[in-house]
Amino acid sequence: MFAAFLLSALPLVAPQGDEPTGQATVYRLDHIETLTGDALQNASIVVRDGVIERIGQSVIVPDHARVIDLRGTGSVAMPPFVLGQAQGLLPSDSRGTGGYGRYVAAGVHRADEDVMEDLREAGVLLVGLVPPGSGIPGRTSVIRSDASELAEDTLVHDLHLVMTLDMSKSSKDLLRKAFESAEEAIEKEEKARADWQKARKEWEEKQKAAAEEAKKQKEGEGKGGKAADEPKKGEDKEPPKEFQAPRIDPNIQPVVDLIRKERVVQVWIDSPGEWLHWLDVVGDREFAWELVLDHGNSTNLHEVADAIAAAGVRVYAPARIPNLPSTQLRTNLVAELLAAGVEKLVLLPTSTRSSRALESWRVGLGDLVREGLDRNAALRGVSVEPAQAMGQEELVAPLEAGGPATFVILEGDPLDPLARVSHLVAAGEVIYDRAKEEEN
Amino acid sequence: MSILSRSLLLALLSGAFTLPAWAAAPIQEPPVEEEVVEEPVLEEEELVEEEVTEEVVEEEPAEDPNSPYLAVIGGDVYTVTRGVILNGTVLCKDGRILKVGQDVAVPEGARTIQAHGMRVYPGLVAVESRGIIPGRGTDSVDSFDPFALYVDLALAGGLTTVQSRGTIGKLTRGTLEGHLLGTTSWVDVSYSSFSPSSRRSTRDSFEQAREYLRKLRSFELDKQLGKKDLKEPETKGVPMNHVALLKGERMARFRADTASDLLAVCELLEEFPMRAVIQGGREAWTLAPRIGRTGASMVLTPRAKDWADPELNRPSGWSIENARILWDSGVEFAILPGQAGISLGGLAGRDLLPLPMEVAFAIRGGLHQDAALRSITLDAARILGVADRIGSIEVGKDADLIITDGDLFDYRTFVQWAVVNGRLAYDKQKASYFAHIRPREEDEAPNPVEALLEDITDGVQDEVMEEEPVEVDAPEADGGR
Incomplete structure (x- = not known):
């Protein structure tokens, strides 16, 4: 882990010259899903100092480079899998339901090494953790699957605020009340600031006037005039030089941040009706939000696909083909969202209760592509898109020269759930190597 | 030649x-x-x-989907209050009915429904329902699911307004706007022969309420006369619900089926005149004139049976003529089926989905069709207290319409479109449940079931039907609900 830190830190420490410093590693592959738009056949990736130095079909192998030749094995490289949302995958804070109050960021008590190993084996580099519970259960965080020490577990401690909405008055009231309390707190602070500014200005003016008065009197004294008036004592207490904001209830602070556009909220809904109710709760407020579609095996969310696209928000959707309610008619909701114009689309596994459940992820992904979803969009939705949502685009990005050397190598098509992961490389460092694991 | x-x-x-x-x-x-x-x-x-x-x-002019106008053109318009307008047009604007008649000019860009050869009725009203809207006062809208299956099914059955747990809600499919129409002013009054004690306490409550009203009246008179040291009569312990009933501010709801219960309710209403609705009324035909004189409305279920008692020296049991006899005695009534819910797994034919079929039994028993239509439109709206807004096709009323492909009371008839607040809320051809049964011929788009079958046959059908523009709309229909 420490080595990884060193490696990733090196390019920053090293002088910015043209001369490469570290040793190069060349991965020769059958197929590369760069996710920039083009897929490369029979191509290589040259990695040095945690960065992709070159990528393409005809690249010059640098001197003394280590060559890992995986050609002829059906090998496919792509940016690593990023699990946009996981609930219950790792032992985390358990929270009550149906309330708001603590807004604690989801965190892990204990990095379960078995789960971490499963994640790496599945080619997953980053995992977004979501606090359990409903209402406003808390904030999300992000961990790396190669983290081992508890202190290093969490890459991002505090990311999005989570809100869930049910089709009930109590659920809507909870969110409404949160927004209203936050707005009250902001109003209170603004009023306090205005009061302070006024007080400060008045005090400063008084000081100035007093100073002038004193000056005049001094002059007067010099001329032998009347004795000075007694200086006012303690009548005007000096207002603090810096504004001291009234304390905001920490419970409401994340919502305050949200309204101040300093934070993003993730809203969980599972039906088109809840979509309308969310819009009703939001009203005229403007803040950043993302939409998590949390539906099960049947949904008619496609009815609001256009409206969701028009909102221009990032959408998380399960990689599955649901039925229309009470029918056997299947609807490729993800493809419809994309067709409606949703630009930022993150695809989630249908369950993250255990690392075994991750298998369903690629099964669902394959289904979606077979039934009309764009292949590139599907693969982006499980790698670079969720990484962007986590603010980790410097670690996980489409594969191109100059970009981070972070990728997964599979023994076959990523959409084939039976294709195993052979390597997982994070910023140039191999954090999973199937051959080595099997030796051990 | x-x-x-x-x-x-x-x-x-x-x-x-x-x-x-x-x-x-x-x-x-x-x-x-x-x-x-x-x-x-x-x-x-x-x-x-x-x-x-x-x-x-x-x-057909170019339609603007955002036009405030909606025109239902060329259908036979069953207005309920003004007879039938053949080949009429109903023009709606901003959710209200703007014009009704044969020579109505349709503004440019108006959304249109071509109803030639079809019938246009006001949206049907269910005085009681379960499971379609959440209900419970004015908060209902916060729990309403405008995409729920049951909303779709109710619209398919022709309903546009339902009452549930005191909430009168419109089936505004796809939007929360305009859902809440109002709340009922009903006070449930228990007056059953099974419980003499509850009858006694009900009578006592009305006595108290009447006593309070007497005191209040004399207090108000004294006040007008300018008397001093007046004390307003105490409201503590006074059943204010009953006061509101006697003042005519609210409506009493009784449940009574047998002749003896109905008679008791009549006697109570004669002693304490108030607005009332009696639900049930299986033996009401045996004392219809008496009920008529109380002015009470009723909620009937024509198919609710009860055998005659041969030991009684009077007519008893149910009668298929019940509704007709009550109508002839001037009793206003709404009709409800045996089950007030809607579900795909319910008792077929006995819930709200085929509401007009329940009414058809009353027609079979001699009820005039006009009266039959009123029982699930205007008269139901009057019992709910919202007849100023819905229940008939009149200028100024809410644009809640259904367009059917035949007589509403014919078992073959389907609701083709339902309009709620001037918005198209239901189109049979686009709803997956009934689209495949006798599809509308003029529609070019295949229904979802056919589209699915086409997908399965992998384009084999497409080649056969080359001339029809089916292929163009296929992807869209595939995504249709």
Whole structure:
């Protein structure tokens, strides 16, 4: 882990010259899903100092480079899998339901090494953790699957605020009340600031006037005039030089941040009706939000696909083909969202209760592509898109020269759930190597 | 040529006014030419139909989906209050009915529904429902699911407004806007022969309420006269609900089925006149004039049966003529089926989905069709206290309409479109549940079930149906609900 830190830190420490410093590693592959738009056949990736130095079909192998030749094995490289949302995958804070109050960021008590190993084996580099519970259960965080020490577990401690909405008055009231309390707190602070500014200005003016008065009197004294008036004592207490904001209830602070556009909220809904109710709760407020579609095996969310696209928000959707309610008619909701114009689309596994459940992820992904979803969009939705949502685009990005050397190598098509992961490389460092694991 | 056309004309005339063409033809022509006569007739009819549909297509102006206007054109409009307007047009604007008549100009860009050959009724009203809207006061809208399956099914059944747990809600599919129409002012009054004590306490409450009202009246009179040291009568312990009933501010709701219970309610209403609705009323036909004199409304279930008691020396049990007899005695009533819910797994034919079928039994028992229609539109709205907004097709009322492909009380009839607040809330052709049953011919888009079948047959059907523009709409229909 420490080595990884060193490696990733090196390019920053090293002088910015043209001369490469570290040793190069060349991965020769059958197929590369760069996710920039083009897929490369029979191509290589040259990695040095945690960065992709070159990528393409005809690249010059640098001197003394280590060559890992995986050609002829059906090998496919792509940016690593990023699990946009996981609930219950790792032992985390358990929270009550149906309330708001603590807004604690989801965190892990204990990095379960078995789960971490499963994640790496599945080619997953980053995992977004979501606090359990409903209402406003808390904030999300992000961990790396190669983290081992508890202190290093969490890459991002505090990311999005989570809100869930049910089709009930109590659920809507909870969110409404949160927004209203936050707005009250902001109003209170603004009023306090205005009061302070006024007080400060008045005090400063008084000081100035007093100073002038004193000056005049001094002059007067010099001329032998009347004795000075007694200086006012303690009548005007000096207002603090810096504004001291009234304390905001920490419970409401994340919502305050949200309204101040300093934070993003993730809203969980599972039906088109809840979509309308969310819009009703939001009203005229403007803040950043993302939409998590949390539906099960049947949904008619496609009815609001256009409206969701028009909102221009990032959408998380399960990689599955649901039925229309009470029918056997299947609807490729993800493809419809994309067709409606949703630009930022993150695809989630249908369950993250255990690392075994991750298998369903690629099964669902394959289904979606077979039934009309764009292949590139599907693969982006499980790698670079969720990484962007986590603010980790410097670690996980489409594969191109100059970009981070972070990728997964599979023994076959990523959409084939039976294709195993052979390597997982994070910023140039191999954090999973199937051959080595099997030796051990 | 002329002989042929004359015989054709004769055949047409005789077919139209007296006998069907096949029966009339042998009288006009020798049997050999029978087939010759028959075929041109059919062709002529087809030609005429085609011309009509083509004209309609040509007349259709470009529609603006955001237009405040919605025009339902060319249907027979059953207004409820002003009879039937044949080939009429209902023009709606901003959710209200703007114009109704035969010569209504349709503004440019208006959204239109071509209802030629169809019937236009006001949206149906269920005075009681379960599971369609959440109900419970004005908070209902915060729990309402405008995409729920049951909303779709209720609209398919012709309902546009339902009452549940005191909430009168519109089935505004796809939007929360305009869902809440109001709340009922009902006070449930228990007055059953099964519980003499509750009867006594109910009577006591009304006595107290009346006493309070007397005191209040004299207090108000004294106040007007300018008397001093007046004390307002105490409201503590006074059943204010009952006061509101006696003041006519609210409506009492009784449940009574047997003649004895109904008689007791009548006696109570005679002693304490108030607005009332009686739910049940299986034996109401045995004392219809008496109920009529109390002015109470009723909620009937024509198919609710109860056998006559042979030991009683009076008429008893249910009667299919119940609704007709009550109508003749001036009793206003709404009709409800045995189950007030809607579900795909419910008892077929006995819930709100085929509400007009429940009414059809009353028609079978002699009820006039106009009265029958009122029982699930205007009179139901009056019992709910919202007749100023819904229940008939009149200028100024809410644009809640249903368009059916036949007589509302015919078992073959389907609701083709439902309009709520001037918005298209239901289109049979686009809803997956009934789209495949007798699909509308003029619709070019295949229904979802057909689209699915086409997908399965992998384009084999597409080749066969090359001429029809089916392929163009197939992806869209695939994503349709």
